Amino acid sequence: MTATFNTPQEMPYGPAHPLQVLDLYRQCSDPDAYWVTFIHGGAWSDPEMTKSGGHPLIRSLLPKYPRLNAASINYRLSPHPRYPSNGNAAKHPDHIDDVRLALSFLQERYSMRREKTVLVGHSAGAYMAFQVDAGCGAAAAVVVGIGGVYHLGRLVEEYADYEGFVERAFGGGWRQVDAEGLAEVEDGGKGGGRVVLVHSSQDELLSFGQSRYWAGVLRGRGRVVKEVYGAMGNHNEAPKGTELVGVVEAELEELEMESAKGN
Template sequence: MGDAADYPQYHQHVEYSDESSLNTLDVCIPHHPPADRKQLWIIFIHGGAWLDPEIDSSSFKKTQDLLLASHHAATIAGLASLNYRLSPNPSHPQHPSNPSDPARNAKHPDHINDVLAALLYLQGTYHFEDRYVLVGHSCGATLAFQVAMKRYWGSQYESTFALELNVVPPMTVVGVEGLYDLPALVKHHSGEPEYRDFVSNAFGSDERVWAAVSPTSGEYEESWPDGRLVVLAHSREDELVEWEQVDLMQRALKAQGWGGRRDERRLELIELKGKHDQVWEEGTELARAIEATLGLVEAMV
């Protein structure tokens, strides 16, 4: 069992499936597991446009250190940061992808299937059920909401989501500098072809698919009936993802009853500071968003 001196415990590059070398996760157990069921897990999904090999699970390290030193540390049962297969990126200047590498040739639904497999592994290992906050940055926010969306993207994908039947959705989702409406994102950046390129790279060229997989299209009343809290954290200084994405997601959630009673289906907006990647590179703003979320959850339970 160990004593206080044995904690925190860190487990890096834990394999959660054998699909590829990127099917790993990092885990931190801050202290001896208590009997207090009010403690929460924090699970982080990194961004990087589904294809950047230089952004991985280690991007949560600075934020994790800040959380472990915060006054919320006692309420955290565990922290995990997920890797997942990436879409092809053969033109990357330092780490071009190889067509024979399964870790770098993912297409939807590979990314979300990996996230579901990682969650299933964590829930099976640590038995926290829905007692977790699922946090995603940029396209990681897309993936976090897709967990809550479950199979509600159109019948053509339903057969691929066997895993989601066994994954317990989170009680809270936190989107940070998130991509919530992919057609709107590409349209807003019509003069920057790289946006269409990375969306097509991950989801194909059919814009109907982009709309179906976008978090703004989620039917959360059906797919996530036990969801308690959504937090949208975004900086107006973000040079890559415009505030319009937040507005569109807020509108979609409010249309489904989020943001009403303060103890039920709560919707909160946290305005961050800094550029798109700065919020996780420095860790301070990402940690602030998570700490604020923990405070909200504590007040709700």
């Protein structure tokens, strides 16, 4: 059993590219198992940011919840100026297509169910978690964004320097992409899941602006939103910290309580 916590199985979920792989931690084969699924950040392009960014969170949770499985997803990346010859050439919608494919793979192959899933996204991964949410109804019972990007237009307005990575990931038409997500974001009344937006006050790359804005949009759609702001380390430390573990634990416990009431 212990081995499961430390050594995930690396599984290809798509045929086209070596980045179409995910790390699977499966300790419960029951179809009613809970799932925590992690989408890493890195501005859609940083090859140093990978699925292993989700390991600390997952490894803290698994020993406490025997009925929990987890996965952390890699996806194709866009070119990065510090790594000009790494061959990464993805452009929107490649990244999000891969994330959707990975989630379908988990649903079909391992019976991961939306009502049992907490989807966690960091930074650009948080943007993708809500693209999934918008595109297929309630993607997960709970979506947790940490240090998230939620609106590209507002991001570039606040940080002009970030336009470069936004354009490399989305191309010249990047301003359209927010509109798609905003138009389709799921309504709370129609089954859209709970949301927790987590943001560290020590985040050196993003202010609270994105999280505050997004909380307002989601509440306007009738979604239940918690905002968690506090000192949780810098942008890349926060998703590895104990605060995020506590947030996800509380959500898992709420899901367990809801399911006990339903039975």
